[in-house]
Amino acid sequence: MNVLRVALVSLHTSPLAVPGTGDAGGLNVYVVALAEALTDLGAEVELLTRRTDDEAPAVSQTPGGVTVRFLPAGPPHPVPKEELPPIVGRFQSELSELPRYDVLHSHYWLSGLAALPVATMQHAVHIQSLHTVGALKNVERAPDALAEPEARLNAERLLVTRSAATIASTEVERAAIVREYAARPDRVHVIAPGVDTALFHPDARRAASAGKGTSEPFLLCLGRIQPLKGYDLAIRTLAAIAPALRPRLVIAGTATPGAEVYLEELRVLSLQLGVAHCVDFVGAQTREQAAELLRRATLLLLPSHSETFGLVALEAAASGTPVVSTRTSGMAVSVSDGLSGVLLDSRDPVVWASAVNRLLLNPAELARLSTTAARYGARHRWRSTAEATLALYRKAASV
Incomplete structure (x- = not known):
């Protein structure tokens, strides 16, 4: 069986950022854990993110040894998510210069906007994980919170309809993506996240x-x-x-x-x-x-x-x-x-x-x-998450 070359794209937040700081949270935990578990299953995986410190190395590694590439796009310092859309094109350009990946798996809508055109040009598979669904956030938002902008909703609609597949964490998320964005039900797949039981365990x-x-x-x-x-x-x-x-x-x-x-x-x-x-x-x-x-x-x-x-x-x-x-x-x-x-x-x-x-x-x-x-x-293991995700990659790439 061919070894798949996979990139997990996280434009707006570094996979190495400490959860609970800046815009780092569950998504950061997810991409690192998935990347390491996919690597253990034999995939060739890299994590791609935006460079926010011009004094830091351009290439680093996760604790488990997965390569993390920091692509220059926009100013070399953290930028609020709301100011990132104009930078997407520059990140896309840098991404297109890298050797071709078999699968580009985008995490969050900004990553998808950058990676989907590259996947299309290079005849690679594009998989989308939204992590938070803008339309659903608008329904459940805090009383004084601003609504997610129409530009985000339109982008998410485009991504889930044009990607080879979209991964949702729950049936509720899947239903919202199909309902709000008219995604094809057979292209939205539920794959539950896992937990690192070696780190998180009872006393x-x-x-x-x-x-x-x-x-x-x-x-x-x-x-x-x-x-x-x-x-x-x-x-x-x-x-x-x-x-x-x-x-x-x-x-x-x-x-x-x-x-x-x-x-x-x-x-x-x-x-x-x-x-x-x-x-x-x-x-x-x-x-x-x-x-x-x-x-x-x-x-x-x-x-x-x-x-x-x-x-x-x-x-x-x-x-x-x-x-x-x-x-x-x-x-x-x-x-x-x-x-x-x-x-x-x-x-x-x-x-x-x-x-x-x-x-x-x-x-x-x-x-x-x-x-x-x-x-x-x-009962929730990252290996199970990675096995289901890798099977989806292979099906979409027909290898």
Whole structure:
């Protein structure tokens, strides 16, 4: 069987960026994990992204040894996503100068705009992963959030109709792509993400000594700080818990570009509600630090207004940490209600506080949920994701 030469394209954010900083999040985790798993299966894989530091090497590697190429396009410094569309053409030009790949797999719509024309010119296969569907975000966006621009919606429509295939993480995402963008159903495939169970796993010592109830409880919010993530609801939830029962809340991440005001609003809100002494803003975490936080946390709170797929929810589950989450389109899949966590239909802080209290006051139920969450998370492996993805590549490339 021929070895496929594959490029995973991530124009707007470096695969090597620390999740929770800038625009780095679940997509960054996804492309690195997929690239390394595809390599383990025998594919020849490279990651392509935009160069944002002219003093850094033009070529680097992921922790697992996959090549990362930084292509010069636009200014050699980070640029907000909203300002990247004019740079797409320059990235496309640099991409076209590289030796031909059998498959160009684009992650996010900006990557697709650059890679699809190159794939067409070189008679290569183009696969698209949107990661977030603009039309779906507009339906589920935060009350004061700006709608995704028409240019993005039109671009996503073009990409899913002209690519050889589109990969969705859930059936809900697939249905939205078919419904909103008139994509051919037979060209939109659901392939669920995985989790690195070597990194994300329960604390064996605590599991042997009656679970998470043996240490001081704390709630965790982990990821980029932006209105979409709804961390204000987490702070209001904390305030709705009686002072005698109130745990700490750790918020780990930095503000995405343009969301610095929201971060300050969270600090002010915690002061106004009298819980600032219980809220710790600890900044972005390395993958190892995030794994340790998830192992130690009592509960992970995911109050997002919209998520295509909650990758951090799987990582929490694999760590034996139950999740309390909104029942958004993506979270309803990545969180198994009653097995890996609790899904709530309300954004009322009192409802959230009640759900948190119920678990904090019932160690046996918390321990049960922690055990079943770990089993649920361990079932999701990146190798399975890579096997399904590679099979799709081969089918599209007919090799």
